[in-house]
Amino acid sequence: MSSGVWFSTLGFIAWLCCLGLVQGGKVLVVPADGSHWLSMKILVKELYHRGHEILVLVPETSSVIHGSESYKTEVYPVPYTKEELYQKFDRLEDDVFRKSSRMTELHNNVQLFIDYTSIQVNGCERVLNNQSLMTRLRKEVFDLVLTDPVLPCSSILANVFSIPTVYFLRGLLCDLDLQASQCPSPPSYVPAYFSGNTDIMTFPQRVTNMAMSFMQPYVCKMTFRHFDDLVSRYLENKTTYKDLLSHGAVWLLRYDFTFEWPRPLMPNMVSIGGINCAKKAPLPAEFVNGPGEDGFIIFTLGSMLHNMPEEKAKQFFDMLLFLVEVLWRYTGWLPQNDLLGPTPRLKSSSPMVEPTVSTRVSVMLCPFPLFGDQLDNVHRMTHIFTLQLWYFLSYKEKVVELSQVHLDRPVEPLDTAVFWTEFVMRHKGAAHLRVSAHDLNWIQYHSLDVIGFLIIILLTVLFVTVKCCLFCTRKCCRHGAAKRKSE
Numbered sequence: 001m002s003s004g005v006w007f008s009t010l011g012f013i014a015w016l017c018c019l020g021l022v023q024g025g026k027v028l029v030v031p032a033d034g035s036h037w038l039s040m041k042i043l044v045k046e047l048y049h050r051g052h053e054i055l056v057l058v059p060e061t062s063s064v065i066h067g068s069e070s071y072k073t074e075v076y077p078v079p080y081t082k083e084e085l086y087q088k089f090d091r092l093e094d095d096v097f098r099k100s101s102r103m104t105e106l107h108n109n110v111q112l113f114i115d116y117t118s119i120q121v122n123g124c125e126r127v128l129n130n131q132s133l134m135t136r137l138r139k140e141v142f143d144l145v146l147t148d149p150v151l152p153c154s155s156i157l158a159n160v161f162s163i164p165t166v167y168f169l170r171g172l173l174c175d176l177d178l179q180a181s182q183c184p185s186p187p188s189y190v191p192a193y194f195s196g197n198t199d200i201m202t203f204p205q206r207v208t209n210m211a212m213s214f215m216q217p218y219v220c221k222m223t224f225r226h227f228d229d230l231v232s233r234y235l236e237n238k239t240t241y242k243d244l245l246s247h248g249a250v251w252l253l254r255y256d257f258t259f260e261w262p263r264p265l266m267p268n269m270v271s272i273g274g275i276n277c278a279k280k281a282p283l284p285a286e287f288v289n290g291p292g293e294d295g296f297i298i299f300t301l302g303s304m305l306h307n308m309p310e311e312k313a314k315q316f317f318d319m320l321l322f323l324v325e326v327l328w329r330y331t332g333w334l335p336q337n338d339l340l341g342p343t344p345r346l347k348s349s350s351p352m353v354e355p356t357v358s359t360r361v362s363v364m365l366c367p368f369p370l371f372g373d374q375l376d377n378v379h380r381m382t383h384i385f386t387l388q389l390w391y392f393l394s395y396k397e398k399v400v401e402l403s404q405v406h407l408d409r410p411v412e413p414l415d416t417a418v419f420w421t422e423f424v425m426r427h428k429g430a431a432h433l434r435v436s437a438h439d440l441n442w443i444q445y446h447s448l449d450v451i452g453f454l455i456i457i458l459l460t461v462l463f464v465t466v467k468c469c470l471f472c473t474r475k476c477c478r479h480g481a482a483k484r485k486s487e
Contacts, residue, residue, distance in 0.1 A: 014463065024050075024051035024052045024053060025052050025143035025144060025422075026052070026053045026055070026140060026141065026142045026143050026144075026153075026353060026423040027044075027047060027052055027054050027055070027142065027143065027144050027146055027421075027425075028054070028055055028057065028137065028140070028142040028144070028145045028146070028157070028163075029044055029054060029055065029056040029057065029071070029145075029147065030056075030057045030145060030146075030147040030148075030151075030153060030154035030157065031056065031057075031058075031065060031147065031148055032148040032150045032151055033059070033062050033063060033064060033065060034063070034064060036148045036169075036170075037064055037065050037148075038064065038276070039168075039254060039276040040146070040148060040168050041274060042147070042275060042276065042414060042415050043146070043168065043252075043414065043418065043421070044056070044070065044071055045070045045071075046414055046417075046418055047146075047245070047418060047421065047422075048070040048071055049070075050418060050422070051427075052422075053072075053417070054070065054071035054072065055071065055072045055073070055074055056071050056072070056073045056138065057073075057074050057076065057127070057153075057154075058073050058074065058075050058076070059075070059076060059078045059120075059123050060075050060076065060077055060078055060121075061078055061080065061081060061082045061085055063082065074133070074136075074137075076123075076124070076126065076127050076133055078120075078126055079122050079123065079126055080119050080122065080123065082460070084119065085116075085119060085120075085371070085445075100203055105194075105375065106194045109173070109194075110173070110219065110222070110223050113173055113223060114223060114226070117151060117226070117227075118151070118226055119241065120151055121151070121152065121226050121227065121230055123153075124151060124152060124153035124156075124230065125230060127153055127155065127157075128153070129156075129236055134160075137157070138161060142161065142163050143163065143164075143420065143425045143428075144163060144164055144165070144166060144179045144424055144425050145157060145158040145161075145163055145164070145165045145166070145169060146165075146166050147165065147166075147167060147168065148167070148168055148169050149167050149169055149172065149177070149217070149245055149248070150169070150172065152227045152230055152231060152241050152244070155231075155241070155244045155245060155247075155248075155469070156230070156231060156235065156244070158247075159235060159244060159247070160234075160235075161374045164249040164424050164425075164428060164429040164430070165247070165248045165249055166248070166249060166250045166252060166420070166424055167245075167250070167251045167252065168252045168254070168417075169252070169253065169254060170253070170254045170255060171253075171255070173220075173223055174193050174216045174219045174220040174223060175192075175193050175216060175220075176220050176223075176224065176241075176242060176245070177251065177372045179216070179217070179220065179242060180242045180243075180245035180246045180248075181245075181246065181248070181251060181266050181268070181269065182246070182266065182437040183264060183265060183266050183269065183434055183443075185213070185263065185264075187206065187209045187210045187213040188201075188206060188209075189201070189261075189263075190215060190261065190263045191209060191261060192209050192210070192212035192309060193216060193376070194212070194375070194376060195208060195209050195212045197209050198261065198333045199261040199262060199263075199410050213464035221240070224240075224241050224242070227241035228241050228374065231244055246438050248268070249268065249424045249429045249430040249431075249433075250268050250269075250270060250420045250421075250423070250424055250430055250433070251266075251268060251269045251270065252270055252272050252417050252420065252421075253265075253269055253270065253271050253272065253273070254272055254276065254319045255271065255273045255275060256271055256273025256274055256277060256406055257271065257273075258273070258402055258405050258406040258476070259273070259377075259380055259381065259402075259406075260273075260380065261380065266433075266435060267433040267435070268430055268433035268434065270416060270420050271413075272413040272414075272416050272417045273405060273406070273413060274413045275413040275414050275417055282361055297320065299316070299320065325378070366428075372374075
């Protein structure tokens, strides 16, 4: 081959390499620990395979966020230990198996969230005060912040560095995400958080739903007060965490309307339900010898609970002992998504992602909600079909039907999430998708000034009309009286 051809080939290869560097962006990932990260990691790895450079900001106490060849990690110190963090769940593990009223569970969930996030807000404050870390992050010149807004640190960093944010979430307590994005939530058919209502409500249910909708802003203010304090301390302008969230470029919502109440969404909200159902990988050696034709049961408590009261554990054990083969994830790791390759007869679990996972692969689900939004998740599933173990045939048919609806989409959830993440990087945000409702006050948003103006005009016209009628009546009466007098 001649030297000219070699130079041409090398030049073409160099051009391709340069092209890849230009197209690839820098992404700062600020995840939440636990199952939140397990879903986000799928998107992070796919962005790496698309040629982007990823840096994951990790607290030193993280339990599930580890290093990988797909991304770099920046571990930062926090003013608490893993033991102190786990102590926040001690009360949870004692209370979740106790029967309590809905309002008591709501109070416990709010208190648990405040206790758990308060200690992590201190870790976020340590990041913001770490000048060497902040300087290194600023020098990286990131194109995007990818984060779960369950903690405020990422939104503050995005504001300080003036870079767009993509939120990756299932939802926030008291629907703060919907309030921050100015998403309409008519209480006539959109159930309030933890109300126990469906999208079809009777008059008493609509009264309850309206009352809980009015209460939500106050619950949010109480729940996210420590977030607001942190935001106001580190940003020059006095703002709240909800105001900070409102500047998010795109919201990647980790749910699907196959399992949700139909409701409005904003232009910058994208549904990516099912993204956590990653492609199945080969099973580890200890799981290769699968069950027989009868299938098996997967029993898991998710990523948050590590212990169970001995009495409750014995009850579950005695119940499952007489059934088919059981895989019980009590602690540690279980390749749950990969195990769904065979055909389990029943899947018993409680984590928030389970309805999507089980329905996507047409596997039956027997959930028991413990805390957080799990009660609402199960309530939606029970509304779709009654979970009764005596009707497996009809239940299985319904699961298969929902699975077909869920899978019938033009683009896979992961590809959709990648597209919108890259879209924000290419265009330095998504300002054209931000609604003008963010710039209106409460009176303007509800058009109360216009309604008041129209009422004033109506009353003025009515007043003038009445006066004219009275004037004409008096004239006619006087004319008639004068005529009778002259006669």
